[in-house]
Each structure stands twice: as C-alpha cells, then as structure tokens.
Amino acid sequence: MELDFDTPELADRVYPILASLVTPRPIALVSTIDSEGRVNAAPFSFFNLFGAKPPICAFAPGNRDDGTPKDTALNIQANSEFVINLVDEALAEGMNRCAASLPFGESELKCAGLTTTASTTIKPPCIAEAPVSLECKTWDILEIGHNRMVIGLIQRVHLRDELYDAEKQRVLSEKIMMVGRMASPHWYCRTRDRFELIRPE
Numbered sequence: 001m002e003l004d005f006d007t008p009e010l011a012d013r014v015y016p017i018l019a020s021l022v023t024p025r026p027i028a029l030v031s032t033i034d035s036e037g038r039v040n041a042a043p044f045s046f047f048n049l050f051g052a053k054p055p056i057c058a059f060a061p062g063n064r065d066d067g068t069p070k071d072t073a074l075n076i077q078a079n080s081e082f083v084i085n086l087v088d089e090a091l092a093e094g095m096n097r098c099a100a101s102l103p104f105g106e107s108e109l110k111c112a113g114l115t116t117t118a119s120t121t122i123k124p125p126c127i128a129e130a131p132v133s134l135e136c137k138t139w140d141i142l143e144i145g146h147n148r149m150v151i152g153l154i155q156r157v158h159l160r161d162e163l164y165d166a167e168k169q170r171v172l173s174e175k176i177m178m179v180g181r182m183a184s185p186h187w188y189c190r191t192r193d194r195f196e197l198i199r200p201e
C-alpha cells in the first residue's frame with residue numbers, strides 16, 4: 001500500500017492516518033497561565049525531546065476547528081512560559097479530562113481533580129500528580145502552514161524522589177510507568193513490556 005496525501009480523497013485523512021502510524025507518542029500535559037494568573041492544562045502528543053545542549057523540547061498546539069488558537073497557545077504567545085508534565089498510568093484519566101474544551105479561563109485541572117505545585121523559575125505551576133515536570137521558556141514558535149510548533153528551553157526538571165538515584169545521578173526508569181498515545185482518536189498504550197538491546201560496537 002502506498003498513500004499519496006495529494007490525492008483529494010485523502011485530504012481529510014492525513015491526520016488520523018499519520019497519528020495512527022507514528023506511535024507510540026509521549027504525552028505532554030502542558031500547564032500555562034493566562035494574564036490573570038489562571039491555570040490552564042491540556043494534553044499534546046505531537047511532542048518530544050529534541051536535544052540536550054541546550055535541553056530543548058517541542059510540542060504542536062494546532063488551532064481549533066474555527067481557526068482560533070487553543071488556550072495553551074494563546075497563553076504561551078502572551079507570556080512565553082509553560083510546564084510539560086509527563087503522563088504515567090495514574091495520571092492518564094486526569095490527562096484525558098483536561099482535553100475537554102472549557103471556556104477560556106476555566107480550569108481543566110479543577111475539573112480533572114488535579115492539583116498544582118509552584119515552579120521554581122517560571123510562573124505556570126507544575127501538576128502535582130505528574131511523575132515528571134519540565135519547566136520551560138519558549139525559544140521560538142514556528143508556524144508551518146496550519147501547524148504551530150512551540151520550542152521550549154528546559155529550565156528545571158522535577159521528578160518524584162523515588163524515580164531518581166541521586167548518588168548515581170541516574171533515573172530509575174524501570175519505576176516510571178509512562179503511557180503512550182496510540183491510534184487516533186482514543187487509543188493509548190502502557191510501557192510495561194520492556195526489553196534491552198545492547199548496541200553493537
């Protein structure tokens with residue numbers, strides 16, 4: 001099978017096809033604040049880490065069907081700060097509730113029963129229930145066609161004590177039960193089934 005996205009019949013199928021193929025994707029539950037300090041949270045799976053020197057990550061908040069930017073993008077355009085909260089099994093349902101389209105300024109966190117803790121370097125808070133939170137300042141926002149890509153410089157990493165061996169400066173990754181985004185629109189995976197492949201010299 002070979003697909004040509006320039007074929008008119010596939011015009012509306014590009015997103016569901018690609019989003020069901022490029023899997024699993026990590027999920028960023030992004031917390032931001034508006035000009036009145038109200039906290040917004042929304043999940044984004046067009047997200048990843050892109051480098052370590054300096055540490056950068058990026059995610060892609062698209063527009064709503066009516067062409068207006070989502071609240072996350074509006075808040076970041078206004079104050080350039082955001083927290084990427086990573087999603088494990090325990091946070092999956094709360095993350096999903098945060099995808100509800102609430103009126104601007106209304107808190108998804110409250111609706112999802114989630115709470116916050118203060119960040120160190122930026123105003124938007126971390127989500128307390130997340131195993132890992134990355135404080136980010138915007139490096140750039142790229143607009144490519146209808147896509148918007150927010151690139152963030154990671155300022156601080158917060159992770160649960162039991163997930164880190166401070167002596168060895170090593171993440172205890174076997175204890176992190178992240179979930180991944182699978183086929184559009186409703187599928188996810190657990191990451192419990194792991195295996196090791198030693199790289200050849």
Ligand SMILES: Cc1cc2nc3c(=O)[nH]c(=O)nc-3n(C[C@H](O)[C@H](O)[C@H](O)COP(=O)(O)O)c2cc1C
Nearest residue numbers: 042043044045046060061062070071072099100101
């Ligand atoms: C698991 C998951 C992943 C999502 N990934 C994206 C994404 O990468 N880009 C996007 O624009 N919307 C994505 N969404 C939809 C947004 O979360 C949704 O539009 C949300 O209401 C936006 O909230 P906001 O207006 O508060 O920013 C995703 C939803 C879910 C449940």
